[in-house]
Amino acid sequence: MRAFNRYYTNLIGVLDKDYLETQYTLTEARILFEISLGKKNASEIIEAMRIDKSYLSRVLKKFEKNKLIIKSKSGKDARTSQIGLTAKGKLELNALNTLADKQLEELLRDLSATEIKQLALHMNSIMEILNQKSAS
């Protein structure tokens, strides 16, 4: 398993490099994605991604400046703001997803359809097994 972790760390490291040509980092892309999933405020994103809150704060500020998100104070708790993707934010996220798809395509280039299907199954199984734990 250590071998797999090393293997996948390497793989992700390679994929990561493509984000150099992008306006955003892999982490930023992931944050944007989390927001698109409906994470409503900073704490939730921090909880989900386990990143530093100061770092997130700055990333969100950047997003806001670039008009990818809007923050709106919710009456309920004046300390937090509700975060939502703007149209432009959705567009950017889409572009980033397209990059991820291209990377996958490249990764799977020489695989047969059945191999790809098997790969997907294995991946799903891993997530299921590990998730069940986190649900416990």
Next chain:
Amino acid sequence: MRAFNRYYTNLIGVLDKDYLETQYTLTEARILFEISLGKKNASEIIEAMRIDKSYLSRVLKKFEKNKLIIKSKSGKDARTSQIGLTAKGKLELNALNTLADKQLEELLRDLSATEIKQLALHMNSIMEILNQKSAS
């Protein structure tokens, strides 16, 4: 599959944080590991890990200074040096491996023996499928 990549990116990111308490980064640990596998010179490590050569150069310098490795000029090609782990290097690597083991243990804590076995099988399958491609 994008989901799995995101998932595992997150997981690795979490594991990565433990290396903060270590004297070495995850990347450095991986470099050390590659050397232990018998990678003899910088080029081979670069090829295997796809990291920047200047970065690697500095890491190796640090390793050498900390006496984790020894570089020896090989008569064959005076541009390269042969890299080898010292006893201390092996020791440090061992400590880092122990950390990785602890992390795994934590990750698998609530899983049954069969689940762990299945997990390992899925991981192996993924590596096999993806590797076969790279071998082509």
Next chain:
DNA sequence: TCATAATAGTTGACTTAGTCAACCATTATT
């Protein structure tokens, strides 16, 4: 209900990790 603690997020100052380009020295090519 007031003081204290806890939570959410921001800011300043900093460190580390990694990048990019230029550069030597050596070896390969023609």
Next chain:
DNA sequence: AATAATGGTTGACTAAGTCAACTATTATGA
């Protein structure tokens, strides 16, 4: 022999992330 290619190092830099201190607000408990 000249030129190109390779292996690695160095300088200068940027980006990514961390840590601690702080403000504002909300929750808690004597």
